[in-house]
Amino acid sequence: MIPPSFYIILSLALFLIGTFGILIRRNLLVLFMCIELMLNSVNLALVTFSRVFQNLDGQLLSFFVIAVAAAEATVGLAIILLVYRNRKVVEIDELDSMRG
Amino acid sequence: MQIAFFLFFAIAALLAALSVILQKNPIYSALSLIVVIASLGGLFLLLNANFIAVLQIVIYAGAIMTLFLFVIMMTEPREELRPIWNFQSKAALLILLVIAGVTIWSVSFSDAQITTLATNFNVRALGRTLFTSYLFPFEIISILIISSVIGALYIARKEEA
Numbered sequence: 335m336i337p338p339s340f341y342i343i344l345s346l347a348l349f350l351i352g353t354f355g356i357l358i359r360r361n362l363l364v365l366f367m368c369i370e371l372m373l374n375s376v377n378l379a380l381v382t383f384s385r386v387f388q389n390l391d392g393q394l395l396s397f398f399v400i401a402v403a404a405a406e407a408t409v410g411l412a413i414i415l416l417v418y419r420n421r422k423v424v425e426i427d428e429l430d431s432m433r434g
Numbered sequence: 435m436q437i438a439f440f441l442f443f444a445i446a447a448l449l450a451a452l453s454v455i456l457q458k459n460p461i462y463s464a465l466s467l468i469v470v471i472a473s474l475g476g477l478f479l480l481l482n483a484n485f486i487a488v489l490q491i492v493i494y495a496g497a498i499m500t501l502f503l504f505v506i507m508m509t510e511p512r513e514e515l516r517p518i519w520n521f522q523s524k525a526a527l528l529i530l531l532v533i534a535g536v537t538i539w540s541v542s543f544s545d546a547q548i549t550t551l552a553t554n555f556n557v558r559a560l561g562r563t564l565f566t567s568y569l570f571p572f573e574i575i576s577i578l579i580i581s582s583v584i585g586a587l588y589i590a591r592k593e594e595a
Contacts, residue, residue: 335548336440339541341477344444346537348451348470350530355455357526358518363460363506367467370498371451374474377486385481388552390560393483394568400489401575405582407498411505412586418509427518 341382348375362414362424366407373403439480447473460506464499471495481548485557 352372356365377396384392418424450469457463471494478487564572 336437336480337544338546338548339544340440340444341481342541342544343538344447344477346534347448350534351448351451351455354523354527354530357523359455360518361460363502363509364455364463367454367460367463367502370467370494371454371470374471374490374494377490378474378477381478381481381483381486384483385548386546388549388555390555390563393486393560394564396483396486397489397564398571398575400486400493401579404493404498405579407501408582408586409589411501412590415505415508415590424509 338382338386342379345375345379345382348372348378360425360427362417362426365426366410366414370403370407373399436480439476443473443476443480446470447477461503464502464506467502468495468499471499482551482555485560 349372352368352375355368355371359365359368377399380392380396380399382392384390384396414424417429421429423429447470450466450473453466454463454470457466471490475487475490475495478484478490
């Protein structure tokens with residue numbers, strides 16, 4: 335059997351790759367994909383702990399994470415479309431009208 | 435046999451995750467993210483989470499990523515997409531590596547093992563738990579999804595000038 339720590343380290347690596355992607359990319363859609371990557375890595379950790387402790391609550395929590403991610407993707411992509419329609423850009427460094 | 439599957443899915447997930455953040459074209463990023471999601475689905479199968487694995491493939495790879503691809507095709511990303519590589523992102527990379535080191539160091543003390551499967555660890559028990567002790571969150575999720583669909587339609591509608 336594979337030790338659970340391997341799964342946890344893989345989940346950590348995916349989460350850190352997602353975080354770093356958010357820091358270095360400029361495209362709003364790619365930033366959104368990095369958020370999805372981080373959510374997926376958390377799901378991996380939840381399912382791993384659910385298997386280790388033989389407790390189904392972790393799997394149910396990751397079920398809810400998937401459902402919330404679907405809702406979040408719907409609204410987020412609608413907002414990105416609206417930004418693109420108004421400003422014709424999806425790069426975050428062009429969106430500086432609030433001097434951010 | 436299991437370790438071979440684990441290594442295959444883990445390496446595929448890591449390489450595809452790096453490809454998500456390094457590709458210049460967002461379409462390739464989205465396709466790499468589909469590979470990550472499918473590999474994680476395989477890992478869920480290795481962890482005896484069959485239902486979550488099916489949800490991962492059907493909802494994430496099937497529905498959410500299709501939505502992403504449609505939105506990417508509607509917007510036109512700039513060709514020039516060099517990553518932000520200033521002092522702050524270098525410092526952030528250093529902090530992330532420190533976090534990774536501390537976590538791996540603390541995980542190395544763990545002696546947790548994956549034991550043989552209990553008899554009540556299956557989809558039947560999952561469904562029973564979902565519709566008894568998690569019934570209220572389940573209904574709240576349905577309200578959340580309905581309101582997010584209505585909100586998305588409202589946000590993205592054409593202005594009737």
